[in-house]
Amino acid sequence: MIIAIDGPAASGKGTLGKRLSEHFGFAHLDTGLLYRAVARVMLDQEIALTDRDAAHEVALNLDVTHLDDPRLRGAQMGEAASMISGYQPVRDALLAFQRQFAEQPPGAVLDGRDIGTVVCPHADVKLFITATPEERARRRHLELLKRGEQTEYETILGDIRRRDERDMNRATAPLKPAADAITLDTTRLDAEAAFQAALDLVKAKVA
Ligand SMILES: Nc1ncnc2c1ncn2[C@@H]1O[C@H](COP(=O)(O)OP(=O)(O)O)[C@@H](O)[C@H]1O
Numbered sequence: 001m002i003i004a005i006d007g008p009a010a011s012g013k014g015t016l017g018k019r020l021s022e023h024f025g026f027a028h029l030d031t032g033l034l035y036r037a038v039a040r041v042m043l044d045q046e047i048a049l050t051d052r053d054a055a056h057e058v059a060l061n062l063d064v065t066h067l068d069d070p071r072l073r074g075a076q077m078g079e080a081a082s083m084i085s086g087y088q089p090v091r092d093a094l095l096a097f098q099r100q101f102a103e104q105p106p107g108a109v110l111d112g113r114d115i116g117t118v119v120c121p122h123a124d125v126k127l128f129i130t131a132t133p134e135e136r137a138r139r140r141h142l143e144l145l146k147r148g149e150q151t152e153y154e155t156i157l158g159d160i161r162r163r164d165e166r167d168m169n170r171a172t173a174p175l176k177p178a179a180d181a182i183t184l185d186t187t188r189l190d191a192e193a194a195f196q197a198a199l200d201l202v203k204a205k206v207a
């Protein structure tokens, strides 16, 4: 079984993906980490993020065994990931790994921007997770403060709006709900309530 979760920055996709995968005993892949990992190599090697060919090369040779590096979760990495994720060859290079991951038994949960539309168009369940930009900025601000990153709420809100705009309007695999996705607005749901609501939706869909 494949559960696809898409949605904008800090809507709670990863948190939900983790909870659902634990509940069903499935594997979980936060696909944003792949783009963040490409960005990390580019930044570490001081390669300009505008260098499409270099980004493609990095994606082709990406070591996917170090996706648990906490540095990937930083704000700078998210912003850089959103830049290189607009390059079609980068997306193509990361596609096979994601599709292979999705096919493993007994099931997999993948979260990102294009799981229901491009990576797993035949997923059994597709969830599109949303929350207002203000609520998402509040969550991300708290998360970054906990990580020790000194940031202002207003800066995060600006980053989130800019990233949404870029992710939704790019030519390749733009962020949008698949035609058969179920949208879940988590603005007024805490993580536990969001999980229960998502679980009900999954159960109703695969029953
Ligand atoms: N429903 C929720 N209510 C409040 N905080 C949440 C909720 N879901 C997730 N969070 C918190 O918000 C932050 C962003 O969540 P995350 O799952 O990483 O989002 P995404 O994967 O969509 O970027 C994390 O710190 C997480 O603990």
Ligand SMILES: Nc1ccn([C@@H]2O[C@H](COP(=O)(O)OP(=O)(O)O)[C@@H](O)[C@H]2O)c(=O)n1
Residues within 6 Å of the ligand: 008, 009, 010, 011, 031, 032, 033, 035, 036, 078, 081, 082, 083, 085, 086, 111, 112, 113, 114, 115, 163, 167
């Ligand atoms: N399937 C995916 C996942 C992420 N991404 C890109 O990678 C960036 C970082 O994704 P992420 O999911 O780690 O970001 P957050 O939602 O956690 O802030 C996004 O802004 C997208 O531009 C993508 O294009 N496709």
